[in-house]
Amino acid sequence: QVQLVESGGGLVQPGGSLTLSCAASGRIFGPNVMAWFRQAPRKDRDFVAAIHWNTNTTYYADSVKGRFIISRDNAKNTVYLQMNSLKPEDTAVYYCAAAYYSGASRRPGAYEYWGQGTQVTVSS
Numbered sequence: 001q002v003q004l005v006e007s008g009g010g011l012v013q014p015g016g017s018l019t020l021s022c023a024a025s026g027r028i029f030g031p032n033v034m035a036w037f038r039q040a041p042r043k044d045r046d047f048v049a050a051i052h053w054n055t056n057t058t059y060y061a062d063s064v065k066g067r068f069i070i071s072r073d074n075a076k077n078t079v080y081l082q083m084n085s086l087k088p089e090d091t092a093v094y095y096c097a098a099a100y101y102s103g104a105s106r107r108p109g110a111y112e113y114w115g116q117g118t119q120v121t122v123s124s
Contacts (some may be wrong), residue, residue, distance in 0.1 A: 002026045002113040006095045009118030012086055016122070020081040022096030022115055030054075031098040034072060034079040037108060038092035038120075045095065047106035049081060064090075085099050086122045093117040 008020040024031065035050035049070040050059045058070050070083040077094065097111035105111075 002031075002098060002100075003096060004113055004115035006061060006094070006115040006118040008097050009094060011107060011123065013089060013124050014105040014122055016086050017082070017084045018086065019083065020094055020096075020120070022079045022081075024077040024079075024098055024113075026115045027100075030074065030077060031100050031113075033099040033100065033104045035097045035099070035104070035109075035111060036070065036079075036081045037095045037097060038090075039095065039117075043092075045108050046092075048094070050104045050106075051079060052104055055102070059106075061106075062105075071075045083120070086120075086124050090120065091122050094120050094121060 006022045012018050027043045030053050036048040037045050038048050039045040047061050051070045067085045072079045096115040096119045098113040099111045102110045
């Protein structure tokens with residue numbers, strides 16, 4: 001079993017920055033891919049960014065490209081999401097996800113494990 005614990009959410013003004021962290025534990029070998037998704041009220045869970053654990057290849061949704069950066073620390077089994085130039089439309093619950101058996105995907109169904117979510121609110 002894998003546990004994913006997110007941290008770093010909060011309230012930030014438009015144009016501000018925030019960094020989310022997600023620590024994975026409970027399994028000896030690292031995941032194949034880790035990703036961030038987000039879900040706003042009454043909307044579907046949307047892909048934000050993903051990183052291939054071994055190659056460090058990254059993938060981004062068009063809506064965050066150039067503003068968000070996903071990175072990982074293999075030694076700590078932790079993935080980060082640095083969010084810059086935040087907009088009110090970035091407001092959502094952000095979820096960390098891990099895939100051990102599939103490649104990078106924008107589909108939530110490709111990920112076996114999920115964190116509990118952390119709220120990010122962008123408002124003045």
